[in-house]
Amino acid sequence: MKTLAIIVNYHSAPLTLRAVRSIPDGRAGGVRRVVVDNSGDGSELEILRRGLPPDVILLAMPENIGFGSACNLAFERFPAEAILLLNPDARLLSGALARMQATLFSREHIGAVSPRIFWDSGLRFQLPPSLPPTLFEFDFLLQTIGALAFFSGLKGWLWRRHAVRVWKARSPIRVGNLSGGAVLLKSSAIRAAGGLFDPRFFLYFEDTDLFVRLRKAGFSLLMEPRAGAVHHYDQCGKENPVEKRRHMLHSRRLFIHKYRKPWKFVVKRLEGYLNLRPLGVGGNIPANRFGGDLVKGISVPLNLQKKWLFELSPDPGFIPAAGCMGAGPHMDFPEECRDLLSPSRYFFRFGDPDAFLPRLSSVATFEKNP
Numbered sequence: 001m002k003t004l005a006i007i008v009n010y011h012s013a014p015l016t017l018r019a020v021r022s023i024p025d026g027r028a029g030g031v032r033r034v035v036v037d038n039s040g041d042g043s044e045l046e047i048l049r050r051g052l053p054p055d056v057i058l059l060a061m062p063e064n065i066g067f068g069s070a071c072n073l074a075f076e077r078f079p080a081e082a083i084l085l086l087n088p089d090a091r092l093l094s095g096a097l098a099r100m101q102a103t104l105f106s107r108e109h110i111g112a113v114s115p116r117i118f119w120d121s122g123l124r125f126q127l128p129p130s131l132p133p134t135l136f137e138f139d140f141l142l143q144t145i146g147a148l149a150f151f152s153g154l155k156g157w158l159w160r161r162h163a164v165r166v167w168k169a170r171s172p173i174r175v176g177n178l179s180g181g182a183v184l185l186k187s188s189a190i191r192a193a194g195g196l197f198d199p200r201f202f203l204y205f206e207d208t209d210l211f212v213r214l215r216k217a218g219f220s221l222l223m224e225p226r227a228g229a230v231h232h233y234d235q236c237g238k239e240n241p242v243e244k245r246r247h248m249l250h251s252r253r254l255f256i257h258k259y260r261k262p263w264k265f266v267v268k269r270l271e272g273y274l275n276l277r278p279l280g281v282g283g284n285i286p287a288n289r290f291g292g293d294l295v296k297g298i299s300v301p302l303n304l305q306k307k308w309l310f311e312l313s314p315d316p317g318f319i320p321a322a323g324c325m326g327a328g329p330h331m332d333f334p335e336e337c338r339d340l341l342s343p344s345r346y347f348f349r350f351g352d353p354d355a356f357l358p359r360l361s362s363v364a365t366f367e368k369n370p
Contacts, residue, residue, distance in 0.1 A: 001101060002030045003184075004080035007088060008070045010038045012236045013047035015088040022091035023084065024098075026055050031097070032078055036070040037061060068197030068206035075196045080187060083196070085207075087181040089235035090117075093228035100184040103172055103224045111189035111219025112211065114178045115227035116169075119322050120337050125312075127231060128320035129166045129223070132176035133212050133259060157357075159319045164309065164353050167323050172222045176215070180207030182229040186219075193217040203244070205251035212259065232340055241342065287316065287347060287365040294333040294366065300350055301361045305329050309353035316347050316363065325353055343370040 005023045009016040016035060024031050033056045037045055040063045048058055059074065075083060082104060084097065096115050104113045119125040166173060190196050193213040197206040211221055292298070300308055310331050313321035324331070331350075346368060350361040 001082060001105065002032070002080040003082040003084055003097070003101065004074065004078050005031055005033045005084040005086060006036065006071050006074045007034070007086050008036045008038055008067050009044070009048065009088055010064060010067075010236060011041065011044055012088040013039075013044050013051070015232075015235060016048065017051045019086050019088050019091050020052060020056055022093075023086065025053065031084075032080065033057070034059065034074045034078060036074055038064040038066075038070055040064060066199070066202040068201050068203075069199050072196050072199065075187075075190070083185045083187055083190065085180050085183050085185070086229075087231065087236065089233065090182045090229055090231040092182070093230065096227040096229055097184070099227040100224055103222060103227075104184055104186055107220075109218065109220050110186065110222060111193070111214040111217070112178055112183055112185045113172075113222045113224050113227075114175075114183045115229040116223065116225045117179065117182055118228065118230050119233060119340070120334050121230055122334055122336070123228070123230070124334065125322050125324045125337060126167050127179075127233060127322055129163055129175060130177040130179045130208070130211075131320060132162075133208060133255075156317050156319060160311075160351075160358065163321070163323060166223055167325070168353070169223065169225045171226075172224050175221050175223050177208060177211050178221050178223070179231075180210070181231050181233075183207075189214055189217070189219045193219070200254060201251050203247040203251065205248075205255040209255060209258070234342060235340065287363040290348075290364045290366040294338055295335045298331040298333065298348075300329050300331055302329075303359060304350050304352060304361065307353065308350045310348065310350055312346060312348045314344055314346055316365075318347065318349070338368070341368045343368050 007016055007019050020033055020035065023033055026032060033053075035048060035052065035056060036059045037048060038061050039045065040061065045058075045060050052058060057078075061070065065073075071085065082101060086092065092115070100113045100115060104110055117127045119127050166175065190210075193210065193216070196210065198209050201209060214221065290298075298310075305328055307327050308325070308331075310324045310326070311318050311321040312323075313319070315321075344367075345365060347363050347365050349363050351358040
């Protein structure tokens, strides 16, 4: 089958070259690889021209036209049966594309397939499943009626159960959302859903919007655990975090405005009936400061040493969180993972991955300094 692989580069040429090399070339399964350079930088373009394999098509934009628009450009210019989207800071593992292709075309109703996505090269940590759109709607409702501890706790419990189910999957599993950082899509499903990306999303949430439209059009989204990818998350554009956050907040507001219409009536009735006003969600979750060196390891609580799940998150509610499963009295934290973290405050905990109501350790926190 003809597959179009799209990578959008923005001041990440060395990462882009590595990502391209992880995709089988045109001799393997009719794959056409396209790199769209949004950098608008001659030196960046020169690195790509000198480093890309001869069969890779390079489209140079004079300025940054946005991730979604760059993908749309390649999608419309090069017809194919399947579209592979891969971030520059991600790479496919051996055999992943063939496995995803087989799963994607195994049923007519399947619209998109993601591999199992690991955070580290040692394949120990799995990245969190993509947040389902209903969670954004749920957050909007909570922010309107106030920080009710019961509902916040319920949200955290439901999310953890979903994440563990995805992490432990051994066969294709249906999910409510996927990541555009590593995903294979059926072109016919994309067109049935109204096209690839909504160009109003310059950066972030364009993939969530697409997967909402795919589901509304009757297509299923699957995670294929027998295919693997490594995604060193958030390694692109690290030199300008303020700009990235600005785009994320703008796109999140756009997404909520586009899909929250059913909630407007519910919220207004709740406000009128309960006389509630927006109070916000949050609150302080007790956390012990971790004073050791993560790379030297972390002691596992005695009651969880038979089997444990280690979760790491920038959010005290652990939505989302990366996860690593293991057993024994000691948790080794890879130096690679520490180096991948952006400067910020992080939270971690241990828990039983199999318990319906999990036994959880106390939450600990540490600071990653610049």
